[in-house]
Amino acid sequence: MEPIRKHTGLVYPLNRSNIDTDQIIPKQFLKRISRQGFGQFLFFNWRFDSDGAPKKDFSLNDPKYKDASILVAGENFGCGSSREHAPWALQDFGFKVIIASSFADIFYNNCTKNGIVPIQLTEQQTQELIDHSESESYTINVDLENKLVYGPNDFSAKFEIPDYQREMLLNGWDEIAVTLTHEKKIDQFEIQRQTLY
Numbered sequence: 001m002e003p004i005r006k007h008t009g010l011v012y013p014l015n016r017s018n019i020d021t022d023q024i025i026p027k028q029f030l031k032r033i034s035r036q037g038f039g040q041f042l043f044f045n046w047r048f049d050s051d052g053a054p055k056k057d058f059s060l061n062d063p064k065y066k067d068a069s070i071l072v073a074g075e076n077f078g079c080g081s082s083r084e085h086a087p088w089a090l091q092d093f094g095f096k097v098i099i100a101s102s103f104a105d106i107f108y109n110n111c112t113k114n115g116i117v118p119i120q121l122t123e124q125q126t127q128e129l130i131d132h133s134e135s136e137s138y139t140i141n142v143d144l145e146n147k148l149v150y151g152p153n154d155f156s157a158k159f160e161i162p163d164y165q166r167e168m169l170l171n172g173w174d175e176i177a178v179t180l181t182h183e184k185k186i187d188q189f190e191i192q193r194q195t196l197y
Contacts, residue, residue: 001115003172007096007142009069011133012060019073020080021107025089035114038085039092064137070097072129078107087114097142099149101126112165113174117144119159128155144170 029041046058054061071090077100078086087110090098098116101123111118119142121129132138132153140151144166150156161169168178179186 001172001174001177004096004115004117004169005143005145007069007117007144008139009096009142010065010067011070011072011129011138011140012065012068012095013130013133014059014071014073015130015134017074018076018079021078021083021086022080024078024086025083030083030085035088036092038089039094042089042093067094069094070099070140070142071095072099072126072133074100074126075102075123076100077103078111079104082106082110084110084114087111087116091116099126099129109165112168115169115172115174117142117161117169119149119161121149121157121159125155125157 023043023046025038025041026044029038029044032038043058043060047054047061049055059065077098086107091114096116097119098111099119099121102120103111103118108118129138129140129151132151132155138152140149140155142149144161147159147161147166148156149159168174171177173181
């Protein structure tokens with residue numbers, strides 16, 4: 001994973017609550033064995049009609065959000081099944097940060113394990129970001145080191161993130177990489193263990 005310390009990106013507003021993982025990546029696309037290639041199926045049933053043509057009335061198909069890397073949504077983002085493919089699809093599409101007023105626990109943890117920064121702000125703060133980004137091209141800054149989101153129109157908000165997940169994201173570590181930070185202790189244990197048998 002790539003370390004994320006500070007990120008500046010265009011905001012994509014998804015003004016909906018209770019977005020579940022089957023809406024993020026429908027079940028028929030879960031057959032791939034690689035983590036790559038899921039982005040094309042992101043929000044598939046919302047983005048495309050039955051013939052596979054992009055729906056003009058779904059905002060992510062609007063060219064002004066083409067390079068968005070920060071998604072802002074309502075409460076309970078990532079509810080439903082525990083499929084890890086949901087953050088894979090979001091990341092493969094280009095999103096590095098998800099901001100919502102609340103997250104489903106498993107989805108939140110899957111984000112941090114896969115290099116996406118999940119940020120919980122208040123409903124008022126998320127709605128402010130949504131309003132700005134619906135009316136104009138709106139770019140904000142995410143400072144994971146100082147746990148701060150800020151941008152135009154005097155927007156500024158502190159956020160909390162558990163130290164363990166923050167450390168993983170700052171260093172670009174997955175759980176295997178975290179384990180390997182203790183490699184010397186593991187080697188010492190293995191040497192001591194062998195002398196017992």
